[in-house]
Amino acid sequence: MIRSWCLLLAIPLLGGLHAPAHAEVKDQAPNGFTLENSQWVPVDPGTAWKAFVHDVGKWWPADHSWWGDASKLSISEKAGGCFCEINGAQQAWHMTVTFVDPGKLMRMTGGLGPLQGMGLDGALEWRFVEEKGGTRITLWYRAGGYTPDDLGKFVPVIDKVQGLQLGGLADYLRKQHPRP
Secondary structure: HHHHHHHHHHHHHHOOOOOOOOOEEEEEEEEEEEEEEEEOOEEEEEEEHHHHHHHHHHHOOOOHOOOOOOHHHHEEEOOOOOEEEEOOOOEEEEEEEEEEEEEEEEEEEEOHHHHHOOOOOOEEEEEEEEEOOOOEEEEEEEEOOOOOOOOOOOOHHHHHHHHHHHHHHHHHHHHHHOOO
């Protein structure tokens, strides 16, 4: 947990490793927030979806995993499934898959990273929409709950982390399918 907090707080120092094409803090309050980041990639929604689900260990930033190895991550494609990280006896259930429309939308619920340890909950959506011969991937996250801390203070950092995660998928897809 301490490692995750350090990483979360260090993100502003790293600068824009993956600058999202569009990032927006939709709203924020002391007890919650809504974020939306999106990027366009030059592949069809089905290809983007397959990479999102089946190649998560290749695109997720390793420094945003509990044990520093993104290859330990997996995403289930079924309702009730798990976005999990398994490293032998060390295991993390990051989020629960609650809605799947293959190639279009996956919704997960839970708290990512330090939010989980704070007892906060949220809904995270990965949306895949055909746009201009490619796909607009949108990462939307609404989280909140009771905490003695003002969540609004963390929102800019959480938004940057979300941008890194989406940027990892977008960069992976662009490298796998370069434009002619």
